[in-house]
Ligand code: SF4
């Protein structure tokens with residue numbers, strides 16, 4: 001028999017433990033809610049102005065007569081990162097996709113919206129990866145270690161944005177030129193956009209603002225077409241004085257599938 | 272009840288060797304399928320960047336289930352002290368160990384980079400249910416092997432303790448496998464708190480379903496008398512589990528369907544005849560896999576016959592394979608809606624509505640080959656280990 005005294009001690013400590021545990025849990029849960037921003041610690045992100053993309057793409061469609069042309073930004077991504085081109089679409093890796101989207105009311109106009117890895121703050125892909133081959137860098141870039149990846153594809157299932165591609169085939173088979181600056185990878189692993197991490201690292205070392213290949217191509221294209229501004233802006237979200245930092249702080253930039261709480265660092269305006 | 276003694280089978284009949292040769296050939300074909308996938312890459316499969324998991328994973332999920340079910344059957348005697356179930360507890364434990372081995376094999380052989388496969392053991396990601404499962408599956412395999420050895424050595428106390436541990440572990444393993452599907456919040460058709468319990472229930476049901484015909488056939492070919500009541504009591508457990516399963520499907524579908532955003536994907540899964548899903552669901556899973564076996568167990572003339580009960584078991588075991596198929600594939604075939612509700616995306620292949628996935632022969636070979644390997648090792652096991660009760664004793668018991 002348990003004496004009353006002992007019972008009280010056990011019950012008391014059990015209650016204490018539950019309270020302590022739940023307060024810890026609450027703290028852990030609450031930490032997901034607020035974000036500190038130290039400008040000296042960069043957190044890289046991107047903003048997409050959907051109006052600009054739509055304008056540019058509409059012109060491109062009119063010029064080429066191709067209803068689904070590959071824009072300069074996507075081509076630049078392919079070249080920069082050795083993303084192969086395969087005719088069979090079910091295997092064709094695309095780090096940067098241009099998608100056609102419209103409101104579901106009949107007669108609505110189409111928008112062109114680029115989709116790339118959102119570099120989620122709470123990245124489902126890194127959450128599920130069994131080997132930590134997918135990992136989060138301190139500056140928020142989500143990376144894949146191709147030497148560690150076992151090709152289980154669980155990350156592709158977990159990614160809410162279809163950002164990842166599996167190498168069904170040897171990438172070399174679909175390449176005409178090779179950029180030696182990007183990591184090589186073979187068939188059987190998963191790959192995706194990494195914000196041109198080699199450019200980011202180089203720029204940081206040189207103390208300048210990094211520009212991923214797509215952003216650079218977008219700027220050139222905007223200039224060529226005489227647009228006032230380009231569609232893609234890249235920069236340090238933590239810095240309230242950076243261009244991207246300012247736009248995000250207007251609270252008008254949106255994230256995709258916000259209800260999941262993945263908190264992407266790719267934002268959209270005019271969507 | 273008299274103490275049970277076990278024996279090996281002679282295994283020198285023509286039929287035995289013919290079966291060995293046949294199963295070896297099928298296993299070899301399966302291995303060849305794997306070899307093609309391995310050397311030529313996953314382009315030889317029917318998978319796409321949208322439907323990124325195919326039938327090998329369906330098989331994995333199925334085998335883990337059947338293994339857990341088999342182990343629970345085996346542990347019945349230890350856990351509930353049902354002496355009469357001891358007759359088959361060794362056989363069932365071997366089956367459980369072989370099926371988890373088959374599951375591990377299928378996961379492993381389906382990897383894109385098998386050479387890197389051991390990384391799962393070198394690096395542990397605490398937030399990855401997959402990482403936990405890598406640990407759970409291997410430890411589960413080891414526990415079932417130790418449990419089997421303890422039975423061979425007739426260490427009764429240890430067997431009893433291990434039986435409890437094994438059942439607990441089987442439940443853990445199954446909740447983990449449920450988590451692989453149920454935790455995924457990027458797809459509404461996967462995300463569900465019911466997946467884990469559903470897995471456990473259908474593991475027991477399909478484990479029994481597959482085990483009954485195996486048991487009946489093994490005893491038949493070795494000319495051993497089998498107590499019909501044993502089969503019937505197992506079948507009753509299976510029937511009860513099927514009823515619970517049907518109930519849980521209803522709960523899940525109605526809960527999902529209540530969300531307007533989910534209607535379209537449910538319509539695809541349940542009614543769009545351009546996809547294979549309605550047939551797999553209504554005909555193979557629900558009707559053939561559950562309603563008909565249930566009816567056979569309720570209807571007295573069929574319930575009286577061990578043959579019919581075996582058929583019911585086999586039908587149900589097949590139905591559960593399609594249940595796993597429905598669990599994995601419709602979710603993948605429905606494109607992830609990336610943009611806010613109220614927007615429609617013009618889908619570009621392969622990211623499209625009802626994305627096509629037709630399994631290619633290497634995948635099919637891998638799946639069938641795995642089953643062949645399991646049964647091959649099983650019948651070899653019958654010859655090598657003392658798995659079956661001694662015939663004379665059984666006769667005594669049944670008199
Ligand atoms: S968009 Fe997908 S791949 Fe990119 S970080 Fe988020 S979950 Fe990972």
Ligand code: SF4
Pocket residue numbers: 128129130131132133134144148149150151152153154155156189190
């Ligand atoms: S495919 Fe590679 S990166 Fe993706 S979850 Fe598996 S091991 Fe991680």
